[in-house]
Amino acid sequence: MFGLVDNAGNLLLEDNISTPDYKTIEEFALAVYNKLESRKEEFEGKYQIVGFGIGAPNANYYSGNIEYAMNLNWQGIVPIKEVFEKQFNVKTIVTNDANAAAIGEMVYGNAKGMKDFIMITLGTGLGSGIVINGELVYGHDGFAGELGHITVNPNGRKCGCGRMGCLETYVSATGIKRTVYKLLAKYNNPSKLRDIPFNQLTAKMITEAAMQDDTIAHEAFDYTAKILGAKLADAVAFSSPEAIFLFGGLANAGDYVFLPVKKYMEQFLLPIFRNKVKIIPSALQKLNAAILGASALVWKEIE
Amino acid sequence: MFGLVDNAGNLLLEDNISTPDYKTIEEFALAVYNKLESRKEEFEGKYQIVGFGIGAPNANYYSGNIEYAMNLNWQGIVPIKEVFEKQFNVKTIVTNDANAAAIGEMVYGNAKGMKDFIMITLGTGLGSGIVINGELVYGHDGFAGELGHITVNPNGRKCGCGRMGCLETYVSATGIKRTVYKLLAKYNNPSKLRDIPFNQLTAKMITEAAMQDDTIAHEAFDYTAKILGAKLADAVAFSSPEAIFLFGGLANAGDYVFLPVKKYMEQFLLPIFRNKVKIIPSALQKLNAAILGASALVWKEIE
Numbered sequence: 001m002f003g004l005v006d007n008a009g010n011l012l013l014e015d016n017i018s019t020p021d022y023k024t025i026e027e028f029a030l031a032v033y034n035k036l037e038s039r040k041e042e043f044e045g046k047y048q049i050v051g052f053g054i055g056a057p058n059a060n061y062y063s064g065n066i067e068y069a070m071n072l073n074w075q076g077i078v079p080i081k082e083v084f085e086k087q088f089n090v091k092t093i094v095t096n097d098a099n100a101a102a103i104g105e106m107v108y109g110n111a112k113g114m115k116d117f118i119m120i121t122l123g124t125g126l127g128s129g130i131v132i133n134g135e136l137v138y139g140h141d142g143f144a145g146e147l148g149h150i151t152v153n154p155n156g157r158k159c160g161c162g163r164m165g166c167l168e169t170y171v172s173a174t175g176i177k178r179t180v181y182k183l184l185a186k187y188n189n190p191s192k193l194r195d196i197p198f199n200q201l202t203a204k205m206i207t208e209a210a211m212q213d214d215t216i217a218h219e220a221f222d223y224t225a226k227i228l229g230a231k232l233a234d235a236v237a238f239s240s241p242e243a244i245f246l247f248g249g250l251a252n253a254g255d256y257v258f259l260p261v262k263k264y265m266e267q268f269l270l271p272i273f274r275n276k277v278k279i280i281p282s283a284l285q286k287l288n289a290a291i292l293g294a295s296a297l298v299w300k301e302i303e
Numbered sequence: 304m305f306g307l308v309d310n311a312g313n314l315l316l317e318d319n320i321s322t323p324d325y326k327t328i329e330e331f332a333l334a335v336y337n338k339l340e341s342r343k344e345e346f347e348g349k350y351q352i353v354g355f356g357i358g359a360p361n362a363n364y365y366s367g368n369i370e371y372a373m374n375l376n377w378q379g380i381v382p383i384k385e386v387f388e389k390q391f392n393v394k395t396i397v398t399n400d401a402n403a404a405a406i407g408e409m410v411y412g413n414a415k416g417m418k419d420f421i422m423i424t425l426g427t428g429l430g431s432g433i434v435i436n437g438e439l440v441y442g443h444d445g446f447a448g449e450l451g452h453i454t455v456n457p458n459g460r461k462c463g464c465g466r467m468g469c470l471e472t473y474v475s476a477t478g479i480k481r482t483v484y485k486l487l488a489k490y491n492n493p494s495k496l497r498d499i500p501f502n503q504l505t506a507k508m509i510t511e512a513a514m515q516d517d518t519i520a521h522e523a524f525d526y527t528a529k530i531l532g533a534k535l536a537d538a539v540a541f542s543s544p545e546a547i548f549l550f551g552g553l554a555n556a557g558d559y560v561f562l563p564v565k566k567y568m569e570q571f572l573l574p575i576f577r578n579k580v581k582i583i584p585s586a587l588q589k590l591n592a593a594i595l596g597a598s599a600l601v602w603k604e605i606e
Contacts, residue, residue, distance in 0.1 A: 058575075149573045279577065
């Protein structure tokens, strides 16, 4: 998925190219180039491409490489920044999706003017982008902000990273599914969720069940929110942000997520931090956040 | 305790004034003024005072106030920056002790040239100062960096902050004492530590017992290190620092602390962070760290 975005956040052009169709990053960059060439009458003369922002899993801001991403067919170290700069001859900035979402929120969204905030993306996993003093935190190696992999319980659920009990195994669209199945095993309440196979269950279905007062769904949200609330309280003790944004599939559950997360976070907060930190939805939630976030990387740097 | 420090970190003058002797912050500032006046032949003509750096509990960098500090006789909000600037007519910068230690390490110590590191002070409690992109993290309200109060176990040990299971109730000079007493209750091994009352036990005595192969002392260090190692792994997932410094009473135990903390942290780290993060002693450990750290606040700002 890619697009052209102006510095006010208007999406001028949007298109799709499927990464698995291209064996090498060079072929992929060329395909993007050809696609833009074929549509150039839509922007030529009116707009000039000043840079490429790319949000990709395990993409490193410093090196400009995608490093050992599990879900891409390009293996090992992929010099995506270098290849795009060669192909297009404009500045290219890369980082992971959650970091791009944080920058997008800062440039176009609800974090305008904020200097200290945290973006949490709740999709298949839990991603995070941390902003301190108005700058995204990349850390000394470019990989900071992996809150999905702080440990909830060292003897807990198996995580895709190979370890046990990571936050994202509990708090994500997948995590709440696992919780529903645990609760269906523990209790014998009737529940519509008993008719849905694991591989078909979605966060949206759990939300719909909660709206129909399904007790399993309610307890699943409470369980998820308590774990997230406790870990957000730890994050506040770390960087004392003005706000924490929740974004993505699970955040669409609205009050079922926001209200209990806020409640539990306040319970776990050190007294000096209480009633200071907002938990709010991302303004990009309903927009094309992936494209806007990535484009914001460029506008942030130019500004 | 106060002193004069030049920009190379040389302690030119050192003196003591006891805070409980002064009912108000104004009287205290005047006492410091009078003390310096009485010794002015030691620096007058050679040095000029360009600023005051003050490390104090609950001192807020932004507001310049000490806010509701439990262990000071000045209650409520104490405008220490304002009072010192009036008394001395030079720039005054305040923050808490652990933040001052972090800046001290960066200006004079082992963190010279580092842009991303964490300072952990292990004294009566656990303090922390976090540096990201070369800047101390104060957060939106000036109180960031309270790693002593991230939660280890919500049903765990009672903390001075009013909550349960905070990291500092396990990992600090006091925390390891509590662990020794727990282990003395749990096991029936003979141990020299059985002859020491709680109120007399120190981290140094536990280290000495470990040096004599006391099994209770060994297990106490292992228990403490495992908890700290796990929480440092979470901190690395947050900000990906180049190094973590350990400082203060418990850090004096040397290898009894550093080796197992490193071992456990590596076990808990996400694979991409393994074998990247140093755990090292503070260079200020043997110097007058409180004075150097506070003075560094000023030199950092002037530079």
